[in-house]
Amino acid sequence: MEKKTLKEYAKLIARKGVNIQKGQEVVISAELDQPEFVAILVKECYKAGASEVRVEWSYQPLVKIHTKNRSQRVMNRIADWEIVKLKNRAKNLPCMIYLTSEDPDGLKGVNQDKLAKASKAKYPIIKPIRDSMENRYQWCIAGVPGKAWAKKVFPELPAKAAQEALWKAIIHTSRAEGDPIANWDAHNKSLNEKCEYLNSLNIESLHYSSSNGTDFTVGLNNEGVFHGGGDISLMGVYFNPNIPSEEIYTSPMKGIANGVVYATKPLSYNGELIEDFFIRFENGKVTQVKARKGQELLEKMISMDEGASYLGEVALVPYDSPINETGILFYNTLYDENACCHLALGAGFNECLKGYERLTTEQCHQKGINDSMIHVDFMIGSRDLTITAHTRECEDVKIFENGTWAF
Numbered sequence: 001m002e003k004k005t006l007k008e009y010a011k012l013i014a015r016k017g018v019n020i021q022k023g024q025e026v027v028i029s030a031e032l033d034q035p036e037f038v039a040i041l042v043k044e045c046y047k048a049g050a051s052e053v054r055v056e057w058s059y060q061p062l063v064k065i066h067t068k069n070r071s072q073r074v075m076n077r078i079a080d081w082e083i084v085k086l087k088n089r090a091k092n093l094p095c096m097i098y099l100t101s102e103d104p105d106g107l108k109g110v111n112q113d114k115l116a117k118a119s120k121a122k123y124p125i126i127k128p129i130r131d132s133m134e135n136r137y138q139w140c141i142a143g144v145p146g147k148a149w150a151k152k153v154f155p156e157l158p159a160k161a162a163q164e165a166l167w168k169a170i171i172h173t174s175r176a177e178g179d180p181i182a183n184w185d186a187h188n189k190s191l192n193e194k195c196e197y198l199n200s201l202n203i204e205s206l207h208y209s210s211s212n213g214t215d216f217t218v219g220l221n222n223e224g225v226f227h228g229g230g231d232i233s234l235m236g237v238y239f240n241p242n243i244p245s246e247e248i249y250t251s252p253m254k255g256i257a258n259g260v261v262y263a264t265k266p267l268s269y270n271g272e273l274i275e276d277f278f279i280r281f282e283n284g285k286v287t288q289v290k291a292r293k294g295q296e297l298l299e300k301m302i303s304m305d306e307g308a309s310y311l312g313e314v315a316l317v318p319y320d321s322p323i324n325e326t327g328i329l330f331y332n333t334l335y336d337e338n339a340c341c342h343l344a345l346g347a348g349f350n351e352c353l354k355g356y357e358r359l360t361t362e363q364c365h366q367k368g369i370n371d372s373m374i375h376v377d378f379m380i381g382s383r384d385l386t387i388t389a390h391t392r393e394c395e396d397v398k399i400f401e402n403g404t405w406a407f
Contacts (some may be wrong), residue, residue: 001167006033007038009171010044012180012243016316017140018095019107019239022049025094031227032059033146038099050095060106060271061294067122076121083167086129093235096139103148104331107271115270118301120143123373133362135351138239141334143170152331173323173335174244191228194248197407198226198316201397203389205256210385212262218314218343219256221368222392226250232358244323244336245375247389249315251348252274255284257311261343265329265336265379267294273331274298279345279378286345287310302345307372313344319381319403333377340381340403344374 014020026045037230038055045053068073087104145166147159153169154162170176175183208216228248230240260280274294280287286309291298302309317340323330324339331406350356356364365371387400398406 001163005171006040008180009174009176010037010041012176012184013041013097013140013142014044014048014357016181016184017142017178017240017243018138019237020045020095021237022047023051024049025092025263026050026053026097027094028053028055028097028099030055030057030099031146032057034099034101034144037144042263060102062244064110065108067093067114072114075118076387078122078125078353080093082392083125086126090129093133093137094139098139098141099144100141100334101144101146101149102271102330104152104268104273105271108146110271112270112297112300116304119373120304134361136234137278138233138237139241140243141241142174142243143332143334145170149332155326169326169328173326179225182318188229191248195226195228198248198399201278201389202392205390207390208380210382212382214261215258216261216309218263219253220250221253221353223367224250224352225354227352236244242334244335244338246323247315247317247320249256249313251352252314254370256311257281257284261380261381263378264332264340264382267378268331268333269297269301269376272297296355301374304374305372307370308346308374310370311343312346312348312370312372312375313377315342316400316406317341317381319383336379337377340379341379341385342379342381344375344377346374346376
């Protein structure tokens with residue numbers, strides 16, 4: 001990929017993604033397979049006004065080694081310095097950039113039960129600190145093509161050619177061709193207009209139906225709002241948390257979801273794939289899951305805590321989105337979730353409540369926003385998906401037909 005294009009992509013992440021304010025700190029989380037792009041991104045962050053940029057590296061093979069050799073007691077432990085680090089982050093509120101490039105099968109064979117127990121043990125300690133940061137800082141997730149990921153997406157190509165092909169797909173779907181900043185200004189305007197229309201309908205519930213067997217109704221919060229594209233932090237800074245992003249989303253009312261939904265794309269969770277699955281809901285809670293591949297992992301996911309078996313998000317994405325039109329299965333949630341409509345199990349979004357800035361996190365949960373240690377998106381959009389909104393004025397309004405917007 002041409003260096004000029006990579007610089008423009010890095011500039012997009014720094015200035016339109018997290019929208020660095022002069023003097024802010026920045027933390028970049030990245031895998032070891034893209035040091036050249038990370039260096040370009042660090043430079044762009046400083047050009048955007050960052051006072052300090054730190055890079056935190058991760059490496060999937062090390063996760064496997066640690067999980068195999070550490071005891072459960074050691075894995076459950078959080079060192080004092082880690083707590084100090086998290087509290088310092090909550091105090092200083094650096095911009096957080098998460099570069100995703102990992103192998104979709106990179107943790108295949110790892111002891112998932114051991115990982116799950118460690119996450120559960122650490123969560124009560126981490127949660128209060130994370131809650132104190134909620135909606136107060138800018139963050140952005142963006143992709144870079146790791147070698148193993150690229151080969152998974154383009155198995156017929158040699159490794160170098162596969163990475164180049166994935167770079168091209170990432171740049172295209174991220175609207176980073178031509179003038180990326182102008183592209184995103186126009187894109188955010190379009191998403192905002194759709195949000196305004198949906199919010200004007202006063203929707204009580206959404207009904208999904210598709211020929212693959214999906215027949216599902218989910219209730220929306222009477223104080224809820226739809227969001228899309230950029231967000232404004234509680235500190236007053238506009239940023240784009242996902243590059244790319246094609247979704248209009250909200251958090252549903254906890255406890256109101258009935259029927260069955262069939263996944264239309266594989267789900268990459270904890271470094272393993274879950275494929276060909278459906279999920280059944282009764283009174284808001286998952287009552288049955290069935291997967292051709294990854295059944296045990298799917299069951300483990302929905303049992304992480306009480307909220308893991310309830311919905312935290314419903315997202316509307318047209319089937320003819322730029323990502324889906326590439327015809328590429330990315331095996332990566334950031335991209336595949338923005339290819340078509342999806343739902344998410346686990347934590348909801350406080351900002352999807354009117355006046356959330358005047359509420360505590362606990363008050364948001366009391367008003368129906370789901371609470372969980374996980375937030376996992378899975379794709380349910382199809383070419384013939386129909387979504388009908390039932391309003392609180394008892395009108396039925398079709399908002400999706402043949403997999404795309406009906407308005």
